[in-house]
Amino acid sequence: MRNAHHLSDGLFDFIYKAITTRHYWIAFPANTYFLKAGDLHCFTSREEARELEAGLKEEASPTKIIYAPSVLSAYQQIEGQYQSKELLITKNLSAMNEQNFEYLKDNLKYLGFGESLAAPLREQIAKGTPDFQLTFETEINKKAFAAVLNFRKSGNTDMYFVNSYHATLQRSNGEIFDQAFYLNKGKGVTAKEAYNLLEGRAVYKELENKEGQKYHAWIQLDFEKRDKNNNHEVKQFHDAYGYDLKASLQKFNMRDIKEPDLADILIQSLKKGNLQAEERQTRPNQGWLLQRAQSKKRSRKERGAVRENQEERKVQRTKRPNPAERKRANQKGCKT
16 A cells, blocks of 8 residues: 555544544644554544644644545545655755765865765765765875775764774885874864874874863874874874974074065974975075974984984984095095
8 A cells, every 4th residue: 555654554444434424624643654543533623623732732742633525635635744744854854964965075175185085975975874984095295195084973963974084104115104083073183184194294283182171282103102092102292392383493594484474384384294395595405394393493304315313213414524535535536
């Protein structure tokens, strides 16, 4: 029977008997999906039906009243009531899904994952599963970077949120580093910041403690230690630690730091953990500035040979040969 999902089999006999005894006014609960005979009340006048409606209002039970001079009319009106409700629910659900999709799409762009995940994101939201994952893959500075993003539906609003992602980076030497990054209300470490952290650099972030209080700190991954979830431990250096990025940069004779607008851009870029091209005031130089929060000072990597300290990974400039070494080299016919 086409209407069986709304109306029980015994309902037909009940309505038929009511109409044959001139009980054309029928009242039934508006919020009940599956109607049975006990849910219907039939009356000979509208006034009687309204008395019941008034009593049920006090009990916060919405009631629908229809006038049905035939069984067919009763079925059409009752079925129409539920079809309209289903259509409204479907429409509202569709609108909510679209709103959720737009929110998450913008959230992913803010986090640096672009728009490539938009199509699979819409598809997963439409499925309505409790949780799902999406995979993002790209190449940054010729290094493979990937992230598996975790989405979960809220138990209160049925809206999806991206709660975390697991990032993986393959460095130039082939080593693979990974880390899980947790998000709070869609905010946290961005994809580029995750790349920089996995490269070993520090990032300056606004964080929140257990009491909900916000604070700022440099964060850096400790590749020598892992926690119980097999993540690298995260070292934090609060503002009280005493590291002043701008003051440190002013020690170097660079054009960018002399101009306020350029200085702000440089500082914001370094706070994200980016390697930044340097230009000295004396002569153009394509060296790189490298952020190391733990050392409380700036370290610079020049184009020459690099020697890294295993513990602090400080970058030092290649030493020029002393006069004695230059003399020996000239005697061998080599330029230094």
